[in-house]
Each structure stands twice: as C-alpha cells, then as structure tokens.
Amino acid sequence: MRSISLTKTEKSWIMYDIGNSAFILMLSTIIPIYFNSLAGEDLSSVDYLAYWGYAASIATVACAVLGPILGTYSDRKGMKIKMFVGVLGVGIIGCAALGFVNAWVSFLAVLIVTRLAYSLSLIFYDSMIVDVTKAERADNISSAGYAWGYIGSCIPFVVCLVLILWCDSFGLTMGEATTISMIIIAAWWLMASIPLIRVYKQSHYISKEESEGALRVLAKTIGNARSERKAFLFLIAFFFFIDGVYTIIEMATAYGEAIGLDSTMLLIALLITQIVAFPCTIAFGRFSSRFDASHLICACIIAYIGITLYAVFLDNITEFFILACLVGMFQGGIQALSRSYFAKIIPPDRSGEFFGLMDIFGKGASFMGTMMVSFVSQATGHMSLGIMSIVVLFVVGLVLFIKAASIPSNEERDPVTDAS
Template sequence: MKSDKEKNIFAWYMYDWANSAFATTVIAALLPLYFATVIVPSEGWTFRSFSIEIHTNATTLWAFLSGTTALIVFITAPFLGAIADISESKKKFLMTFCFGGSLFTTLLFFSRKGDVWMTMVFFFLANTCFISANIFYNAFLPHIASREEIDQVSGRGYAYGYLGGGLQFLICIILILAHNKIGIEKTIAVRTSLLFSGIWWAGFSIFALTWLREPVGNKIHSQQHGEEKRSITYYIKLGISRTWYTISSARRHRNLTVFLIAFMFYNDGIHTVIRMATIYGKDELALNNQTLMGTLLLVQFIGIGGALLFSRISKTFGTKRILILAMFLWLGILCYAYIITSTLDFWILGIAVGLVLGGSQALSRSFYGSMIPAKESAEFFGFYSVFEKFSAIWGPFVFGSIRQITGTSRLAILSLVVFFIIGIVLLYFVKENSKPQNH
C-alpha cells in the first residue's frame, strides 16, 4: 500500500505520462504533417479579412500559430502563477487547463481537408492549455520533493513522460501503418490518433485529479491583505501587482535571473535542434518518413534513460556540474550533426539527442525548483515558462537565416553552438542552493 507521499509523487509522475501524448503526437509528429499535406490545400491558402487578402502556405501558418500561442503564454504565465499561489489553487488551475486542452485535442478528429480555420482554432486552444497547465504542474515540484530528492523526482517525471508519450505514439504509428488491414483510410487513422491523444491525456490525468494534493500553508497573503472577500477582481489586481513586484525587484533575485538568462540561451539551442532535426534529415540526407518517425520514437525511449541517468549522477557530482556537462555534450552533438552523411549516422544522432535531452530538461527544472521559494512556486515557474517560450524564437530564426544565406543546413546547425557556449558561461556564475527571500 503506497503512503500518501508516494501517491502524491506518483500522481505527479502520471500527469507527465498523460500530457506527453499531446507533446509527441500532436505537436511534434502527426498534426504538423496532417496540417501541411491534408488540411491546407497544396496550392496554399488565402487569409481574408474585410478588404485584406494574404495568400500563404502551411509552413508559414504553422509557424505563426505556434508563435501566437507562445506569445499568449508569455504574457499570461507569471500572472496566472501569481493568482494560483495567492488562492492556493494550483491543482484547480492544472486540471482546468488539462481537461480543456484534452477536449480541444479530441475535437481535432473533426478536422478534414480544407478545415484550416477550425484546425488552427482547436490547436491554438489545446496548445495554450497544454503550456499553461505545465506551469502549475512544474510548480508542484518544490512541494513534493526535498532538496535532496528534487533531481531524482524531476528526472523520473520526465522518464514517465517519455515512456507514456512514446507508447502512445507507437500505438498511433501501428494504427496508421496498418490502416489498410483494419479497413480504414489513412486520413481516418491519423484523425483517430489525434482523438486518441486527447483521450490518453485526460484519461491518465485521473491519477493527478485523485491523488495529487494541493500545497497549503501560504498564509502570508492572508496576513498582508486581511480577510476581505476575495472576488475575481481582487485576485486579478493582486496577481498583477505581485507579478510587477517580482519583475521590478530582479536585483533581489539576481541568481535566479542569471540562471534564467542562461536557460534561455541553451534551451533555445535545444528547441531548435528538436524542431529542425526532421527538416535537417530531409534537407541534407534525403531520409524517408519512416526513418524520421522511427528516430523520433527512438528519442522518446532513450530519453527515459537519459533523464534517470543524469538525475542519478547529479546526486554525486552536483546538479550544476552535470548540467554544464550536458551542455558540452550538446556541443558534441552539433559537431557530429555537421558531419553526418548516412541513415545510420542519423540513428546514432537520435540516440545521442535522446540521452542528453532527457537529462538536460530534467536537471534544468529541478535546479530552478531548488532555488525558488516553495510558497511562490507557481509564480516563479510562470517566469520559467516565459523564458522557456521566449527562448523558442531566436534559434529557428538564426537557423533559417543562415540556411537561406549559405544554401546549406549544415552551417545552420553548426551555428547553434553559440547558444550553448553562452549558456555554459552564464551557468558558471549561478550559485547552487541559493534561494531568494519570500515576498
């Protein structure tokens, strides 16, 4: 029989298992391909509003859609986090965004050829809910794990996510490959996979709904603001004031600020590698879709071992040292990506990416979580999400610009070493075990 603490941690793990179906199948794999090959006509799509007409293509639309979602979360994340801390309602926010996101994901099943607007609206709402829910999911970490446990708990959370997302994606691949034997069209198989992603996300989130406990004890705000009736207006005003106070007092949080800037740079490099890997394989190596999807699936399962391995060795050598080691390994991966020429090389690259990806993501989250005040974890992870989303902008822009100028993706992938070098230098100046004072 599991103890209450074990149930609490297991429920937290299982949410990562649940929502990774959306991250892997919807964001990274199936929906982008379905959107580009089926939803948007091959001749492009025309945006019409009043007297304005803009003709565009699937790639541009998808980039705009992803960027708009990131912008919305960029604006709202710290504000939502502050409200969740004040009202002691992290779990309510988590589950609201979770079930909202899973609902809009299942509605993608109804997206057919030509349903551009409907698909964009459903994905925008689902993706916004997905990213917002992660703010509150991450905010539980300092509450469920001690400083000694936080690296391992964070690593296991990512391991559960890679395993859950990988298994769900594997089932979808089998469904799509076997669509003729089952007697359904390929597009039906893809739409069913999108539906299945939403069901998986909501279904396995039942563990979090049932066992995950709301952190309590944040009474400082009651003392400061009295026992006045807490209306929606009250929380909005207080959320805005707290967010502004945290931003304006950055001098008191200098250590966290240095880490977040370092994280912004090296995470930009990581996101760019992940986002552009498939295009790189197509552009430079002319790989087929089976190899590209297979490598993505491999990354998911290798990521399990990476998250657990790096979390374990950080206990011996220190989180900061192992995180810097991971950045040096990313430099090696970029150099290897520059020289690869075959399908086998791409598979090896996938193994290396999966190993380091899981470790660097898990340690980044736990390192940050160990430095923030637990009572204000949602607000601080709101800022973490802001830097994470802001970091998804510049790497792809640099990659695309260099690819356009030089005519090769090899120099573009090599240019990303700058992001990791800056991240390493800034990480060197971050102090471990340093918490800012509570507000």
C-alpha cells in the same frame, strides 16, 4: 545510486508527465508529417519548415506573456489545481480536435491554441514539485517524471503509429487514422492526469492581496526575481540553452521531412529517442546524488553543442538515427535537472510565480530559436545554416550558467515539504 521508493503524491505527479508527454511526442513526430500532407502543393519544403516554426513561435510568445501572470494567481490558496484543470481541459479538447481539421491554416490555428494550453499546464505542474516532494529528493523526482514520461508516452504512440502506417489494412484513410490517433492521445492525456488532480494539495501559497493586478503582478514578479540573484541569472542562462533544446525538439521531424528523409523511418528514429531517454534521464537523476547538478547541466549543454553541429551535416536516415540516440541521451537530463535546480533556489511560497517567469525565459526563448531557424533558412535558402544558428544559443547559455552557478549557494533554501 540505489532506487528510491515513491510516495502516492510523487507517483501521481509523475503520472502527469506520462500523460502530457504523449501529446508532445505526437507533436514532434506525427503531427508535423500530417501537417506536411495537409499543406501539399501549397508550400515548398523551406516554407513548410518556416510556417511550422512560426506557429510554434506564436504559441510560445502567448505563453510567455500569460505564464507569469497566471502563475502568480495560481499561488493563491487552492487556485493552482483549479487553473491546472482549466488549461488541461482546453489542451485535451484541442488535441482531439486536431484530427478533424483538414485545411492547413485552420490546423495551425487549432495547434497554436492546443500548444498554448499544454505549455500553461506545465507551468502549474512544474511549480507543484515544491508541494509533492522534499528538497533532497527533487532531482530524482524531477528526473523520474521526465524518464517515465518518455517511456510511458511510447505506449499510445506505438498504437497510433501502427494505425497510421498500416491504415489501409484497417480499412482506414490516412486522415481517419490520424483522427483516431489524436483521440487516443487526448484520452491517454486525460487518464494520466486524474491521479494528480485527485491527490494534489497546495501547501505553499500567498494571500489574494499579494497577487492582485495583472500588470502589477508581472512587474512585481520580475522585481522579485531580480532580488534573487542566483535564480535570476540562472533564468537568463536558461533562456539561451533551453531555447536550443526546445528548438531541436520542435524542428527535428520537420527538418528531416524537409531534407527528404523517409517519414516512417523518421518516426521510428524519434521513438528510439524516447526509449534511450528513459534510462539516461533516470541516470542523470541518480548522478545528481554523486555529482553537483550544475556540473551535470554544463555537461548536457556541451553535448548539445556537439549534437547541433552533427545535425548540420546529416543527409541520410542512418545519421538521423544516430542523432536521435544522442538527443535521447541528454534531453531528459537537461530538462529534469534544470527544473529541480530552479526549484531549490526560489522561494517556495511563490513557486507558481517563479515557474511562470521561468516559462517566459524557457518557452518564450523557444520563440527566438524557431524564428531564428525559420528566418535564416528562408533568407539564405539553406536549412543547414538555420540549424547551425542554434549553436550560438548553447554557447551563450553555457557561459551564463557557469556564472550563475558560481554565485554562493547561501541563497538556496529548502523549498519543499514532505508529501504524503
């Protein structure tokens, strides 16, 4: 469990997690509260939760469609960094623009575009892991990315939190404080991206001819995945269990708002999630050198089943604080280990293609989870029943993942080369 020294390329790759995590932290905390203030009297608490879920679903469906196609094109020589920079620019501009939109419908429209760009950037970013580190270091590097992303994102978040909570002391309105905050997050995201843009070199790639034709690309990608039995079954399992994880991330603050918990305390609780996640994610990376990564992923899924059941019955801020700590313990571990586990069982020269497909099964699955929570909540009038439906996703995902992990490991290959 000793610490490892990082190469310059590995450090630059980790830096991007620190940058984009600031946006996702705002998205899961302050942004839904700001959206609630924009919606005002127009939406009931149930409708507020539902429309928030619908917006998330639209963005994830769009990413699921575009992800594997763009991911395959990014596997061409020199294309990955260009496509990464393109969607990164859209995401950063959209992040800053959120602070200038005052109508809730328009706000959701800008948010959808920004979320889409953010998610697409992660496809290219995640697939870069095969170029920035060695196979035996992948679990640790992936975990370090999530861990430092959690703790690093707290720096701009705390600044924004102070601005928003004490906006009167600074002579600002809530809207003005939010505008400044979104600009701060956009700037942080940009600055943390520059090191990776400067040093990244794509060492695994395919020819232009192999990536021609968007519809053929999608069909071929699915065909390639099906020929990789272990990877394909993992993706199906991933579809279910990561859906539950993403849905909890997406809906946590909105759920707390909807059941009437204090907004300020919600933000503090979710800040604690980030702080707890830092050492726990690092720990999972270190544990992977002593325990099989598949066993650790199973442990995380089982923990999330318990976390979801606990969330159904919470009704006060103290219980929400406990929930925030529990999520922080396992959130980074399951995400980081899933990313590195997948990287080790796919062809390295098609990493963009396979990570694009992973986005269909991952972010695309989030469409199902948020829609499920939204639909069940509206249909029954009980938000707790909507949250309870998430348990099904974890149970199915666990069963399928155990099956995928049982497939002989001779399909695994060394996907990554040394990084300078």
